[in-house]
Amino acid sequence: MSMSENVRLAAGDVELTITPANGCRLGSLRVAGAELLRQGERYGCFPMVPWCGRTDRGAFLNGATRHRLPLNAPPHAIHGTGRDTAWRTARADATEAVFTYDLADPWPYTGRVTQTVELTDSSLTLRLGVETYDDSFPAQAGWHPWFNRTVDGSEVALDFAPAWQEERGDDHLPTGRRVEPRPGPWDDCFGMPDGVSATLTWPGVLELEVASRSPWVVVYDEQEAAVCVEPQSGPPNGLNTHPRLVTPIDPLEVATTWTWRRL
Template sequence: MPYKVIVDQSQVHPIITLINKDTNCSAEVFAFGGLLNKFSIPVNGEIFNVIDAFSSAEDAVKNITNGFKSARLSPFTCRMNKGQYHFNEQGYTVEKFYLPPHAIHGITYDAVYEVKDVYEDDKHASVTLHHRYNATDKGYPFSYDVTLKWKLEADNKISVRAAVHHVNKNSIPYAEGWHPYFNLGTSVNQCTLQFDSDTMLEFDDTLLPTGKKLKDDRFVNGKLMGDTFLDNCFELNQSSHPKCVLSNSQIQLTILPEASYPYLQIYTPPHRESIAIENLSGAPDAFNNGIGLKLLEPNHTYTFTTAYQLKAL
């Protein structure tokens, strides 16, 4: 079989590698955070990883809050205004993590997932991970279960499907997303970015949405990044099958979110060696502004899916 799964138990938490032996495309998934740490294909005779990766599981445990590389954002995304919100006439204050003055990037970015299943055949390789959030943060006293399925398949494509389920008495507020940083081997300045959106959410000076939408079609037909700085959220055009393409002279990354992730947050860090392209189900501060906020009903399963695809040029 061309597809294979390897589970490494030698580090502080398991590391799962999904491989296509015929093409040498591979993906490395950490049980810590459920995150994608590497996604690689051969480029000019060498294996090239497009993820700004941690050096080990231990490195991820120690440094996940330093940039939140590849982090899973749940049960809220990006920033929450001063870590506070009201739900069902009750006020809540999130305990972690703060980039003053706001709480950022959810609560479960450092969750350790259990490896529930691995699978390999002649068409794909996959790993299924599970985590139960047990209402450990006083600011989000609603337990829920998350099952992640990472699947590597043909054409250098990996997908991730998150299934969220809870058994609380009432509906609970929820938003989620992913926070990967991509490095195509050159400065971001030399990369072209294209995605299907002409609408940007206006932010205030603390990066919270104001409620206004701005027309921004810079990236509809592709734009050489140059010195463009972004720390912005875009609303994807759902009339098409929206995608986001990041490329340079040697490699092309295509991101293929399903309708469950209608927002795209993009951040260019000062070093410009990588770029964060984040699929989000809800906008920053969704618990307060309601933009994309979901109310998850008890005993229902909600799914959120995106995929990444690589091509050597």
Template sequence: MPTYSDLAREAFQTTVDGKPVDLFTLRNRNGMVVRITNYGAKIEQILVPDRDGALGDVVQGYDTIERAMNGQPSMGSFIGRYCGRIDRGRFTLDGVEHRTEVNAPPNTLHGGKRGSRFRVFDARQLDKSRLELSYVFQDGEEGFPGTLPVRLVYALSDDNALSISWDAVAADKMTVANFTDHTFFNLSGDAGSSILDHVATVNGARFLALSETGVPTGVMIDVAGTPQDFRTPTSFGARIGFDDPWLKLGNGYDLHYVVDKPARQFGFHARVLHPGSGRSLEVWSSEPGVQVYTGNFLEGKAPRDLGKGDTLYTKHSAFCLEPSHFPNAVNVPDFPSTVLRPGQWFSGRIEYRFGVA
């Protein structure tokens, strides 16, 4: 039977870039627990019950701030100022070309070399079930124009739902923004085990075609008759080994689905069930798309993949469901816009609803 250990707050208490880092705990009346560090706004632990009521840790993460800083940078993070890839680290606003830091050559990925994954957020615990985090992206930071303050609220409800809400505003210049959460899930409670037995449903009939460097081109592909069709419940492992160009490009599933709902409407994105434990996860969001990723580049190597309880995180030991606007939307006019004009707000929400079968 997989076990878990509570994370020690003092193992995260330090100073990074002159700002205090800590570990914050959210609880609800059912005994569900969520632990978050303000370094990268990373979710480090989520404890939820299985069908027998036994609590298990259903996310990958780290048990010290040192391991978190030396580990997978996206793991558990809130991603900004711009999640996903930007083609060649370039985009144009009102005729002016902007060049962002290239950190996944030849592209910019997840906000650049020092995106929000590497930043310390100001933190304030509002009550036992809510945490407020804030950060100000400065004009020129990672090559992006304009000052962009963002405020996050992590809120845990008594029906075992964790929501992440954000409000950001273009404070002074025309800019771009695209946010997501990058939590790595394993609903079994054993973070080192395979997720290929997890059964997924994705509310999307199309996914975004990619260039050879992983950037959306603007073309959308129908999932019908492909290994990418998760409109009916299918395990991640059922077709992951198929001879398919998109599976080969991503070393597994790593594609952005167009969610079948109105673009600005809060709605259902995906559901995953772990048959063994009975735990389920539904993802709902305000965003128009969702990235589906099956932990293809976890390698089981220390220190990057050495997680809680000295567990090694190996290939396909986690999945991610990342609601957002479409990657590279700044360069594809037909995609929902990620441009903000001065004074314009961008608000959104992701909700993780946990249950049991």
């Protein structure tokens, strides 16, 4: 299988397409013929790695060393480098696949990222691992799914119960204050200390739960076409505010499972 070849998994009436050459994103998830993900090369569901959301002015510290990242969402750097990278298909069969890429410029450290995808007729499990080849470094990992707001003519309802909302400043970064969850629309980070659990329901069509042991989720629903529920290992700007070091003996590992039932 070539690096550029799409990978297709299937279980029962569920079909999943992964595009390794386009940031190893999920390009399509169809359940009983209904497409759940917004279509287009920028959409689907992409891994956010080695950081999630916005990094303040593209700068972060590792100890006393200051690094700068390209400002791909001025004035910030957003969503990592993985979505702009061609990944290698390490293994694929009918219902499971594994993909990797090596960290490289503009990320200042060497290492490997692995994404594992497992499909059943009622669930999808995604796993990301970040390991270092040399020096320790702070990192984050998570996913940015673009769920279609409307599926088979039914508009989605989102239900989740966060413990707090990260107050968002005018620069779209968390201020460091935790506030009571506010009504949407959102482009906001929420804390769920017992793990992420959010349910999207398309009445009469499908109910889908996004779950993760990670305590952070970003919800973005300011676009008419889609709703994004993004489990991630830390909040936006977390390279600076909540650094999680990847070391030679302690890789970063994060997972999410989507479980659905037909209505």
